[in-house]
Amino acid sequence: MVLLIGILYSLPNLYPAKPSIQATYANSALAADQNLYDRIENILDSAEIDDFNIALIDNNIAVNFNSLDDQLKGKSLLERAFLDEVIIALNLQPSTPEWLKNIGGSPLRLGLDLSGGVHFLLEVDIENAVANRLESALNEFRKKFREDRVRYVKSVNTGSAIIFNFDSNDDYGNAINIINKDNLAPSGIIYDLALDPINNEIGISFSREAIKDIRDYAVGQNLMTLRNRVNELGVSEPIVQRQGSDRIVVQLPGVQDTTAAKKIIGKTANLEFRMEATPTTSRLRKETFEFKASEFTTAELERTVVVSGDSVTNASTGFDENGFPQVNITLDMQGGRSLQKATTGNIGRRLGVLFVEQKTRSEIVKNDSGEEIIEQTQYVEKKIISLATVQAVLGTSFRITGVGNTQEASELALLLRAGALAAPMKFVEERTVGPSLGKENIQLGVRSIIIGLVAVVLFMLFYYRWFGFAANLALISNLILITGFMSLIGATLTLPGIAGIVLTVGMAVDANVLIFSRIREELGTGTSPQEAIKEGFSKAFTTIFDANITTLIAAIVLYAIGTGPVKGFAITLSIGILTSMFTAILGTRAVVNLMYGQRNLKELKV
């Protein structure tokens, strides 16, 4: 029964993946629709492509082809027809039949070392994010102290704490009261205070909870930004995930051009804050931009960038005194300083925010030999998302009012956040696997499994004859169970994972060898064949159990400490141990019973 389920779930791996194309609108705000579906269908219908299968799934359109040639032909046709409107990505779509999909069947996912592609590990600089937040807090407290007439003589930001010095005891006491008034967030206190009443000094640092909040926000924000950028790349099935407390994993199967991928993923800023040009600004120092909301309205901005997106640490929506929506923006200390300088003496002028995107323009051109080819050029598109009048000198935190209704306000906040990284990131690990190496690895892996399996099967047959046959059946069903189980839980197969399977093949017969040598011994003491079989199985059980549990412990530790490929090894090893115990004990027993169960044996050869 279990074997049947195993076979069932390993079945999807037998269906070859079909070449397919994934089409999405380049504008990520648009979801693929019936209109796109019809247009693609028309284009492909008019071409000489035998058979294709088109479906609207989630936000994109998937087209399956029968051959790689058709897939490439389809791709170039569609690219020509849509140019930059639609992103066309090549893909391999599993051809799992509907009924298998319905019961949750899907083929094994291949790790990057088998499929080819890029793996990046980025680290978010939390210290930087904390230092920036401290700077905002410093400015906030300075403002509050001034408002409440609390006089401080010195205030500094050391990067991990801010320190205020006071002249009088009264000011010192009042300052503590002011700080404590604001010192509560849903997750607990925000600031840890280091009080020094003798010198009238207050040290303020973030509490552990507050740092955790900052970290979660920064990582979450960067994660979102990265997802947007990865979508720009048009990769099918990308992985963008948080790993540990402050790292983000990005995996792009099939992408070969790491430099391009890194440029898009690693770009820091795609927001620019610039002052609006005045009529007297010389033409050399200003530029004209379109608004993102409408192409026909334009405005002139100065060429000087006051603040760029990597200074924006937060953008959220809120309501002003009159109950109208507003967008709150927080900058880091550097950004705050630049903005303060730029707005001083410029109250009443307007501040524009530009949204910057990397885009590709495709054109059909004739090459030297007269063939029509698609030529792609990279360019940068900048559009205005906000132009608002400066009403006061601005610093690290300010707001934009008059942003329309609530929805428009949250869209603007979203754009601001999408164009910013909450904290800088750096690449700490990168692995690129070329497609040829991936294919080679699969071939080598499969070949070693087959050769290893054949060697073991032959040996068992030679040494144990009929019992060996039973053990071999168990071994093969074990392989089927491993594949089925891994497909079922959606585990990823890696090269070390294949090694784990090979190792399992070698070790799985151990349980059977133990049982068989037990049976031999029982026979040696003069026990009847049927009795010997029974005793052999039951006496060997404890040994097998203990031996396997300890290996399982090692595998679990391996899973806990390992990353990527090594985790793959740990998974196949653990699954292999569990399934091999099952097949070696129950499976072999069933086969042995079938072979010998009904007969009254006089002699038994083991």
Next chain:
Amino acid sequence: MNFKIPFMKYRKIAAIASLILFAVSILSIAFRGLSLGLDFSGGTLVELTFKETIPLESLRVDLSANNYEDFQVVNFGSDTDVLIKIADVEGNSSIGDEVFDLVQSNYPETELKRIEFVGPQIGSELRDQGGFGMLVALGMILLYVAFRFQYKFAVGAVVALAHDVVIILGLFSIFTWDFDLTVLAALLAVIGYSLNDTIVVSDRIRENFRSQRGINPDEVVDLSINQMLSRTLITSLTTLLVLFALFILGGELIKGFSLALIIGVLIGTYSSIYVVANMLLMFGINQEDMAIPDPDEGPLDDMP
């Protein structure tokens, strides 16, 4: 097959051999260190396939001319496959792309097989995690064996495992084979495998102490090892069969992995015969240690 080999007669010799191997390994690890692979050392690695065999020296000259220091250029698997390793302390992640561009400008038909970059902090983290994981695994196994058998067995088993692991590490150090994450994985698998053997032998020793009365501990151990010998050999043999398949056919990327496992299986087989038994006899194991506290032997033993 029935063996009657007086293993315990040679136990002193085996103990001395083990101690020497162990000491040499420790010394080599201490003084020569391990040749850490990219995963642990950090740095950049580029694997390229050239159209035809090219002199490695010219690549080295090209790299030196472009201000790269501390790099290695070696063939990897075949004459046309070249592996370039660049040590890097700065954590600059774009070196791999730069090197590929540089090589491609001189040899346009070069194909990129892989680029790996591991930042320095990741390298040291993986080192710490690896060592820590090894200790955790050994500790948990010690507890489990102590719980299921008896502390003398547990100490014996863990000493045997440490013996295996140290000797494999020693060999990797002596022959300056690359020690990377996959080799670490292999080491943990060796722990599992060797333990498997150890437990099977210990299990039999325990059983024989209970059933065979009136013979001395040396004989009980010898009898148990002989009874289990054909099983030990067969399992090692089948495992070695697949490991050699993997070593020969599995490609360059898992050569180190299969090598570590092959050595591990050989040493593990030896240690389950000699190291554990030696330890048990040294501790003066006897019939009382095997006393059955409860006639039912606990719940686990009763499972079918």
